[in-house]
Amino acid sequence: MAHDGTTSGTGNTELVRVATSEHRLARYTLIGLALCFVALFLVLPLAAVFTEALRNGPGEFFVVLTDPETFSAIELTLLVAVIAVPLNLVFGIAAAWAIAKFEFKGKAFLTTLIDLPFSVSPVISGLVFVLLFGSHSLLGPWLQHHGIQILFAVPGIVLATVFVTFPFVARELIPLMQEQGTSDEEAALSLGASGWQTFWHVTLPNIKWGLLYGVLLCNARAMGEFGAVSVVSGHIRGLTNTMPLQVEILYNEYNFVAAFAVATLLALLALVTLVLKSLLEMKYSEQIAASRRH
């Protein structure tokens, strides 16, 4: 009679369930609290982005999106991601290969150094490049003399983005490859495969979903980075403005509909990232679980 639908077992299992589960009231309270929190902090902000963008109807929304400045911001964002993500992908694979497949002195220290960008403020990540390449720095006059523009141009934005997204792929791959061990590679090598063959045909297929997962997160951050890019970009409209910077400029001009219209594109990117991420977690959980456990 006291059964609440979820437990339709015998009286015996009911007793066990009661002993290691909460009272129904406590359960509902906790679920309610969690749902309210998620609604307040996650669902509503997302809803606000889309509602504000479409406030004056879809017509104005599309006018904003076809604006040349918006278009150049989209182009720059894609360009930066296309350069920064592969660079950190190659780095991530190399770092994971060295750290996960070998035992050497100073490994823990190296792993700590790789994680370093996570504990550095994005603004400081931008600042270090301003200090390195700015006109008052050691390199500044030399760069100026040779007509090389790094700050307030694409190279600076790429450098800052690479700095900020540095650990993403490596962090995903290291625990995964550590858990897989080296026996597959040793078997391939003993059967006469070369080092590269072993990597392409044995290691890569083993890690591909974890790799994709890392690239997904790296890309989301690369396209969405704001603080670091804001410091090095110089905010030149139509030239060095990425999408997040364009959002800021439009918002500060009280052009809210336009700001939120550009923001919807970034929010859609986030949603696509989340959906792909959940799909990967669902289908290849055993390959990705390794990294989530650390």
Next chain:
Amino acid sequence: MTTRTASSLWQFRQPSVIPGFGLALGVTLSWLILIILIPLSGLAWRSSALGWSTFWTLATDQRTINALRISFGTAFLAALINVVFGVILAWVLVRYRFPGKRVIDAMVDLPFALPTAVAGIALTTLYAPNGWIGSLLSPLGIKIAFTPIGIVFALVFVGLPFVVRTVQPIMEEIDKEVEEAAATLGANRFQTISRVLLPGLAPAVLTGFALAFARGVGEYGSVIFIAGNLPYVSEIAPLLIVIRLEEFNYPAATAIAAVMLVISFAMLLIINTIQAWSRRRYGYGA
């Protein structure tokens, strides 16, 4: 790589048949040095070039001190809030079944995927005095946006997944037998949770707290829209760095950045030590 180092007494690495160590480590170290270490040491060099007395004057400027206090204070508060709700959320996701659970599980990662500037303008729209939620609160005299509370709200958003995602996998690994043992020994449910389960989660909770805190201290994009950025009151340290840079006051920007880095590294070190201790004391394997 060379046989000589492998056979020497002090071994840099243990011998292995797997090839590519030299190449992989070479790529890793060069990239690390070029992208991370040289730029960061540039910051260290520039701040030491200021000289101690200049550095001290810049670092103890009242506006700087207030900005640092606001950044660290709001990040601490936000991380605490995230520990409470993050543990509840992880518990609900691991233990209970309810409709929409999968969607909520996926939504937890939204702050990782949503660019901070977008989060910033969205939260401001919600919590501004004329916003969706702000307009409900302002008749009651509660102001969230454009006050330090707004900063805390933004940092709660940014830090939430760090706590949930570090606690959740450890919770999944909890052995049911531990709870059963506690129950058979006469503990009620509340005692089992507070005395048996939660202490074991302490290392993971602490890690989540540290990650959320570190992220919150440095956060910029989501905060600047909602903070109101009033000097001495709601101006965060990263914003003050940007303001000093725009004034071409590079020494001040460098000094604030150096102080921020030193404090956050020191705090992470302390937290890591506590964590190592609590892992030895309680810990579930991890």
